[in-house]
Amino acid sequence: MLLITPETRIADTVIAHPEIITVLNRFGIDLGLGDNTLAGLCRVTDVNPEFLATILNTFLNRDYFPESRLRSFDISLIVRYLMMANNSYAHFHLPTIERHFGMMLAKDNGANNNLALMFGFFKELQAEIAGRIEDDSRLLAETKPLSHSQVQAMHNADALIEDKLLDLLTMMVKHLSGDYDRRLCQAVIMGIVGLRHDVVNNNRLRVRLLYPSIQAQSKI
Amino acid sequence: MTPQVAILCSDTLQAQGLAAMLSNYFGIEATIAAPESNEVGDCGLYLVDAGTYASRPAFFLPRRGRTVIITDTPAAAPDCICSRQPLEDWLELLQRRIDGLSNVAAAAPSELSQRERDVLTLVASGLSNKAIADRLCISVNTVLTHRKNIVAKLGIRSISGLSLYALMHGYTIEH
Known part of the structure; x- marks a missing residue:
C-alpha cells in the first residue's frame, strides 16, 4: 500500500497515480510540481498538509480509512473538501462525460438506438447528482440538524448514485451492441470510472464522518 | 468470492512460502494443514507435495482437477509444478487455477429465463x-x-x- 506523507515528493506519486491530480487541483495545487514535497506545496497554497495527505491516502487506497485520524481534523475541513469535490463533479467530471457521450452520439447519427438510451440514463443520473449537490449546498453550508430519517434518506441517495454509476458502466461494458466510436466510448467509460471512484471514496467520508457529525450536533 | 485454498506439505518452509505467495500476490488466505490431516474441508484448490499426494490417493484422486502437485524435479504433467520453477511460473500457474475457479463459480447461465x-x-x-x-x-x-x-x-x-x-x-x- 502506498502512503503519502507531508514529506513525500509528490511528482513521483502523480506519475505513478495520475488520478490524484483531481484531488490536488481541488486544493489549488496545479501541475508543474517540480521536486516539491507535499508540505512545500501546501505552504504555498495554505493547505493543511496532514489533512491533504490523509485525503490522498484514502483516495488512493480503497481499504484504507483512518477514521480516528480523520476525526481529529475539524469537520469544516471535510465539509470544504466535499464541497470542492461537488464543484468538480458539476464543472469537470459530468460535463466531460456529457461532451464525449454527445460526440459519440453525433458521430453515430442516430444509427445505434442503444447509445441514445444510455445517454438518456446518463442525463437522468446527471440530474440526480446535480440535485444532490444542491441538497449538499444547503446541508453543508448551514450544517443544520437533521433527523435520523433525513440522514437515512441522504445515505440511500448516496448509495443509489453509486449503483447507477456502476449500472451505466456495466451497461456499456457488458450490454452495448451495434456500432459506436471506440475511442469516444473508451473516453466515456474512463470518465464514469473516475467519477465513480471519486463518489465512492467521498461517500465513505459522508457516511462515516459527516452524517454522524451532523446527527451529533442535532442532539446537542 | 475468494476461493478456499488448502496447502498440505510436509516441508514447513514450503507450506509457509506458498501461503505467503497466495496472500501477497492474490490476497488469498490459504489454510495450512498437516499432510495427514483429515480435517481439510472441501476446498477449491489443494496445493500438495508429491509425497503427500501419493500417500493419500483416496482423498486426492476424486479431487484431482482441483489439485496442484509440487514435485522436486521438473515434471511435464499439467497438474504438477516443480518447486524450483521461477516465481513467474508459479504465479502464472496459480493465477490460471484461481481464474478457473472464478469461472466455474460464474458459470451460471447469464441469459434470462x-x-x-x-x-x-x-x-x-x-x-x-x-x-x-x-x-x-x-x-x-x-x-x-x-x-x-x-x-x-x-x-x-x-x-x-x-x-x-x-x-x-x-x-x-x-x-
Whole structure:
C-alpha cells in the first residue's frame, strides 16, 4: 500500500497515480510540481498538509480509512473538501462525460438506438447528482440538524448514485451492441470510472464522518 | 468470492512460502494443514507435495482437477509444478487455477429465463413486487428470488438501470 506523507515528493506519486491530480487541483495545487514535497506545496497554497495527505491516502487506497485520524481534523475541513469535490463533479467530471457521450452520439447519427438510451440514463443520473449537490449546498453550508430519517434518506441517495454509476458502466461494458466510436466510448467509460471512484471514496467520508457529525450536533 | 485454498506439505518452509505467495500476490488466505490431516474441508484448490499426494490417493484422486502437485524435479504433467520453477511460473500457474475457479463459480447461465424476462418487464413498467406477484400468480418471495437472479445475471442493480435494459431488449408490456 502506498502512503503519502507531508514529506513525500509528490511528482513521483502523480506519475505513478495520475488520478490524484483531481484531488490536488481541488486544493489549488496545479501541475508543474517540480521536486516539491507535499508540505512545500501546501505552504504555498495554505493547505493543511496532514489533512491533504490523509485525503490522498484514502483516495488512493480503497481499504484504507483512518477514521480516528480523520476525526481529529475539524469537520469544516471535510465539509470544504466535499464541497470542492461537488464543484468538480458539476464543472469537470459530468460535463466531460456529457461532451464525449454527445460526440459519440453525433458521430453515430442516430444509427445505434442503444447509445441514445444510455445517454438518456446518463442525463437522468446527471440530474440526480446535480440535485444532490444542491441538497449538499444547503446541508453543508448551514450544517443544520437533521433527523435520523433525513440522514437515512441522504445515505440511500448516496448509495443509489453509486449503483447507477456502476449500472451505466456495466451497461456499456457488458450490454452495448451495434456500432459506436471506440475511442469516444473508451473516453466515456474512463470518465464514469473516475467519477465513480471519486463518489465512492467521498461517500465513505459522508457516511462515516459527516452524517454522524451532523446527527451529533442535532442532539446537542 | 475468494476461493478456499488448502496447502498440505510436509516441508514447513514450503507450506509457509506458498501461503505467503497466495496472500501477497492474490490476497488469498490459504489454510495450512498437516499432510495427514483429515480435517481439510472441501476446498477449491489443494496445493500438495508429491509425497503427500501419493500417500493419500483416496482423498486426492476424486479431487484431482482441483489439485496442484509440487514435485522436486521438473515434471511435464499439467497438474504438477516443480518447486524450483521461477516465481513467474508459479504465479502464472496459480493465477490460471484461481481464474478457473472464478469461472466455474460464474458459470451460471447469464441469459434470462422466460420467467425472469416476465418479471423484468413488469419491474421496468414500474409495478411493485406485490403487483408483479399478483399479475404472474406467484408469491412475493418468488418475485424477490427472480429479481435477485436478474440482478446477478445482468450486473444491473437500480430500477432505472433495469428499465433501460428492458427497453434496449424490447421487453415491454404489450397492451
